[in-house]
Structure formats: C-alpha cells, structure tokens
Amino acid sequence: xxxxxxxxxxxxNPLYLESFTGGDDALKLHHIVHCSLDVIDxxxxxxxxxxxxxxxxxxxxLYPTENYKVYGYLTNTKVKLIMVTTxxxxxxxxxxxxxxxxxxxxxxxxxxxxxxxxxKITSNSFSERVGTIVKSFGHSMSL
Amino acid sequence: xxxxVAESCIDGVIIEMVSAYSTRFYSSKPDVAARxxxxxxxxxxxxxxxxxxxxRPRFADHLEAIKxxxxxxxxxxxxxxxxxxxxxxxxxxVLQDNHFRWLTRISLDPAVVANTEAASxxxxxxxxxxxxxxxxxxxxxxxxxxxxxxxGIPCAVSADMSNLPACKFPCDTRQLVVLxx
Numbered sequence: 001x002x003x004x005x006x007x008x009x010x011x012x013n014p015l016y017l018e019s020f021t022g023g024d025d026a027l028k029l030h031h032i033v034h035c036s037l038d039v040i041d042x043x044x045x046x047x048x049x050x051x052x053x054x055x056x057x058x059x060x061x062l063y064p065t066e067n068y069k070v071y072g073y074l075t076n077t078k079v080k081l082i083m084v085t086t087x088x089x090x091x092x093x094x095x096x097x098x099x100x101x102x103x104x105x106x107x108x109x110x111x112x113x114x115x116x117x118x119x120k121i122t123s124n125s126f127s128e129r130v131g132t133i134v135k136s137f138g139h140s141m142s143l
Numbered sequence: 144x145x146x147x148v149a150e151s152c153i154d155g156v157i158i159e160m161v162s163a164y165s166t167r168f169y170s171s172k173p174d175v176a177a178r179x180x181x182x183x184x185x186x187x188x189x190x191x192x193x194x195x196x197x198x199r200p201r202f203a204d205h206l207e208a209i210k211x212x213x214x215x216x217x218x219x220x221x222x223x224x225x226x227x228x229x230x231x232x233x234x235x236x237v238l239q240d241n242h243f244r245w246l247t248r249i250s251l252d253p254a255v256v257a258n259t260e261a262a263s264x265x266x267x268x269x270x271x272x273x274x275x276x277x278x279x280x281x282x283x284x285x286x287x288x289x290x291x292x293x294x295g296i297p298c299a300v301s302a303d304m305s306n307l308p309a310c311k312f313p314c315d316t317r318q319l320v321v322l323x324x
Contacts, residue, residue, distance in 0.1 A: 056200050074201065075201075078295055079193075107193050111190045117189055
C-alpha cells in the first residue's frame, strides 16, 4: 500500500504532498520525503550506473527504511515525484506504471490555465485522480 | 494525444489575440502589448514542454534540449522541423524556419509590402505591415522561451523575419555560458 506521494518542484519547493494512512504520522512521512530529496540530488549529480539508465526519468528505489520503501522519479523539467510504500515486495514494472500515471495526472494539473507555475497544486480533481491511482496500485499488488 | 483543434481556429485565435492586445488594450503602448503577448506564450510553452517531454529520458546537456525543441517540439506545435540550427558555441542558438507555419497565411496589404520592399535598405522600415507581423511573432517567441526555461535553460528569444515566411529565432542563453562549457 502506498502511504505517501509527493510532487516537489525544481527548487525543492513542495508542490503537492499527500499521505494516505489517515493517522497522525503525516509528519513522519513528510520527513521521509524530505530526506529522499538529498538522495535524488546525489543520484543525479553522481551517476554511477551504466550509460543506458543514466538519464532515465525513473530513478528506482531511493532508499529503504525499516517499514517503508521510497521510490523517486525526476522529470525533464526537474520536477521530482516521490512515492513511499509499505509493500516490501514491489515489482519495478508496477512502480514504473504508477509513476507514468502520476506524471500524466501532474501534467494535466499544471496545464490548467488557472494554475500558477511554481505554486502548490490545489486542484481537487488532481487529488481525486491521484487517490484513484494510489488505490489501483494497491489493488494490482494484491491480485 | 487525444483532442485536436482545427489549425484555422488556432490561426484565428492568435491573430485576434494579437490584434486585441495591440490595437485595443494597449494601443498606445506597443511594448507593453508585446510583453503581455510574450507572457501568454511563455505560459503556453511552459505547459507544452512539460507534456511533450513526458515519455523521454532526461536531457544531458543544453544542445540536447535545443535539439528536442528543433525536432519534436517544433513538429508538435508547427508540424515541421526546424530547417537550420546554428550556434556560436557560446550560448547563442539561431533556429531558422524557412516556412514558418503561423506566418504562411498572413496576408499583407500589397501597397504596404511594396512600401516595405522599397524602404528595406532605407531607414523607415518600421511601417504598419511589418510591425503587425512582428507583433504576431511575440507569441511563438514566448512559447520557445517558456519551453526552454522549463527545461532548465533560462534564455532570451527574439524573432527575425527579413524575408517572409522564413523566420529566425535567435535564442540567447548567454547567462548560462559558463555552464555550457
């Protein structure tokens, strides 16, 4: 199950942060997201993988903690998408397809002419769409 | 890509927008009108670049991003590629389009055109026809600037149209020249 998703702008400014646990651990999850920004910076600035995966938008598993796994995705426009999950056995392909859908939702949200670039995304339809994507991720895992 | 819009509608909207800004809202201040039109283009380019770079790997350097603008972005927006890309390797790129789509259906008053040609080597080249066309180019300039800025390349874009409908877009990224090398 995905417990938290985040969109972070190119100056590391939070654009969207949502946790799905319903409990009061939101602060802890936000902290995890915050920590992952450093990992993303490190990955992008000191690439040590092979050339084929060098500039892929999907960054893979950023770091595992005791209970969570954190995945990252960096778009061409330097917007970071971060996802925290409690599933310990996650398929890469599932995460990829999750990020692809999440990115599409983000693009649609910022294409709204009333959205101010660089400001937080407040659109309700975006939240709803992200909620659906997050739910479908958990669902496909259990099948 | 899902929904599409007829090209003639886009042409009509752009021409009408430019004329509204330059003759109605800011008729006495053409520079303000130009800035406003450019700002609209900037937002459009900003959003389009987000969408069109969705399924591709990140760009390694500026040249790759400029090439993306010349090929894929141009094809999406103007249905053709850039004809010629020049650079001085110091951060200035010149994108030349010999048949710029958005200007192909602009008709100029023949008398005005004759005037412009007569005065082309003279000093009074800034007559109404040429001015009108140059106003139309602020919008695509803004689109290119918005797209490049969103891809992490702050720049200045201007348009040069000495022989229509050919069109040049010099993109000056000079602020970043240190990074380019």
